[in-house]
Amino acid sequence: MNTTTDNQALDVLRRDGDAKLAPFDAQRARSLVSQFDRYALSTKQWALVHALARLATHGASSARATHDVGDLSNVLALFVRAGANLKSPTIVMSDGTGAEYRLKVARGRARHPGTLDVTTPDGATWFGRVLLSGLFEASPRVDTPSALPSALRAFAVEPAKFAGAHARATGRCMFCNLRIGEGDDPRARAVGYGEVCARNWGQPFPSKSDARALNAALFATPSSAP
Ligand SMILES: [Zn+2]
DSSP: OOOOOHHHHHHHHHHHHHHHSOHHHHHHHHHHHHHHHHSOOOHHHHHHHHHHHHHHHHTHHHHHHEEOOOOOHHHHHHHHHHHTTOSSOEEEEEOSSSOEEEEEEOOTTSSSTTSEEEEOTTSOSEEEEEOTTSOEEEOSSSOOOTTHHHHHHHHHHOHHHHHHHHHHHHSBOTTTOOBOOOSSOHHHHHHTSOHHHHHHHTOOOOOHHHHHHHHHHHOOOOOOOO
C-alpha cells in the first residue's frame, strides 16, 4: 500500500512540513530537508523522513497515533546488539502498573523489518511499534495503555536500572523472562538479570562483593542466623 518513495516523502516535508506538523516535528523536518540539500541522509534519517511525511499527510489521526515518548533509538540499539548473540531477541517488560509487554524485532518478511513490535506477552494484542526513527507508533485499533509510553522512555534512558526495577517487581529477568535465582550467586539478584543476559544485551554486571553491597542496600532483610 505504502509506495511513497524517499523523494516523494521529502517533497511532502518541503511542501507541508511547516503547515501540517507540530512545531517540534516541523523543526525536525526542516533540519532533515536542509541536511539532504547540503549532504545526504542516513537510513535512520530516511525512516524519520517517512514517519514525518505520514504525519504531515494523514494529519490528526496519524499524529494522535505517534506518541512522542522521546527518542527510543537506544532501545533499538540494544536489540541490534543482542541480535549478534541471540536468534530472536525478545524482552518482556512491565510498566509499573502490573501490565506487561513483549518487545520483539519484526523480521525480514514483516511490513516494517527491524522495527520493534510491542504486544501483550502472549503476542495476541499489538499495541504498536518502535520505528527505526526512534518514535513509537501506536496501533490505530487499540488504545495505548497510559503507562506504556513512559515505561518505554524509562527503559530507553536507563536499561539496566529499568531491568532491576522490573526484576524486583516481578521476580523475573526482563531479558529472558526467567525467574531470578535466589540461590548462592548474589549477582543476578542485585541487578535483576543474570550474567548471560548481561553479556547478550551489553549491560553492566557486578562483582560478587559489589553485588552483596547492592543487595544489602536493596533488600533490607532482617539478619538471619549464620
Ligand atoms: Zn535473563
